[in-house]
Amino acid sequence: MDNHLDAIVIGAGISGAAIGFELSKRGYQTLNIDKLPAAGNGSTSNTCAIIRTHYSTLEGTAIAYDSYFYWKNWANYIGTRDELGLSEFREVGAIIIAYKDHDQNKYAKLHNQLGIPYEVWDPIKLLTRMPHFVDDSFYPPMRPEDPSFNDPPKGKINPSILYYPNNGYINDPILSVHNIQRAAESKGAIFLFNAEVSEIKTKDDRVTGVVLKDGRQFDAPVVVNAAGPHSSIINRMAGIENKMKIKTRALRHEVHFVPSPEEFSYEKEGLVVGDLDISGYHRPETGNKILVGSEDPKCDIKEWINDPDDFNKDVTIEQYHAQVYRLAKRIPSLPIPSNPRGIVDLYDVTDDWIPIYDKSDLKGFYLAIGTSGNQYKNGPVIGQLLSEIIDACEKGNDHDKEPVQVKLRNIDFTIDTGFFSRNREVIQDSSFSVLG
């Protein structure tokens, strides 16, 4: 391996791989180090990979819309051959159903501001497109063990249903990261797997490299923390965790699979559905199944994880019932197998569920963390934001005083990256949920 490195990226998930790609396009000699055997094998491997623009802030909406164009023109972004083929964007469209008093206008306004296509559907249109749904309201969401769980519905859903034609999901997220790895390698990037970083090397308030668990050492003037749910562990190694206002911590999350109802084929006609009224989301899954996720309603106890290498990776019958029984309220004919099927993984959550894309108090040490269960879609933009922040800071810019302004590539919008600062005040416009 080349001894000279300009940047080490800890992690080869969607964030780390995209940062490696963008830095190598700028001429940096990069090394991505991941403790797992291949790219995208961390929390990215279990993402639901939903590509949507429904975010609560202008910046969040803008980077999601800019990212859409990368997924849409994936071959163009990757720009090289991958022997495994390319991941595919299934642009099936998405709807957001809200409970009665929810402010759907806020989201419509953000979409108007950025020129993002959307439609407002009424319940008649919803039931025409999704005839297996009911338009009753079941808000607030409850646990199935709650005595009121089976009470009759109280009124109807919010009559404004937002439909986003350009939303969808990626069929194979691991492959998408492999694609980015190959793209980065075509620009000279190096990837090292089965290699665990156990120490961050520093000298005179500056990062100088990393030490691996097996004793190997690598030196570079730039090190990026893109370690996903392990971000706080890496920050502790670098001695910076207590120097940031916004913190990250790992949250366990379950997603389940159930078959499509007999009368409606999700494979052929399914949309991505965000259903705030039952605090869940679902989308089509291979094999005419439905993938069922949750928006973490207050009634579900959050399972914060101290050690991201030690948590229950099996779905639990209790959470399976909570998520699929809530969905069965919207879809009364939903088949519910008695054996739960699904996946479990961790979100890396910040105090306001908005990520941190920033420098740190240790010179040369950068952060692409706190993706809060909703940043897979933004991988390509994360690469651009970090590469521009790193390049500007390494050239002497004081990013804390004058945050780097990044002109997005696909839409006419400039991001003030100070929005993603580690030292921001908690952003009150956030949904404080996986919706971002």
Ligand SMILES: Cc1cc2nc3c(=O)[nH]c(=O)nc-3n(C[C@H](O)[C@H](O)[C@H](O)COP(=O)(O)OP(=O)(O)OC[C@H]3O[C@@H](n4cnc5c(N)ncnc54)[C@H](O)[C@@H]3O)c2cc1C
């Ligand atoms: C169940 C679930 C559903 C989701 N659904 C969506 C969705 O629909 N849409 C969306 O946009 N987002 C979604 N997300 C969020 C999205 O998946 C994440 O934001 C994104 O994948 C995070 O990528 P990452 O590269 O930052 O982290 P990871 O993919 O976790 O990558 C971090 C890497 O760092 C490595 N690492 C950690 N510590 C070390 C170390 N000490 N040494 C070496 N390597 C190390 C890990 O092995 C890992 O590979 C979901 C997340 C989950 C868990």
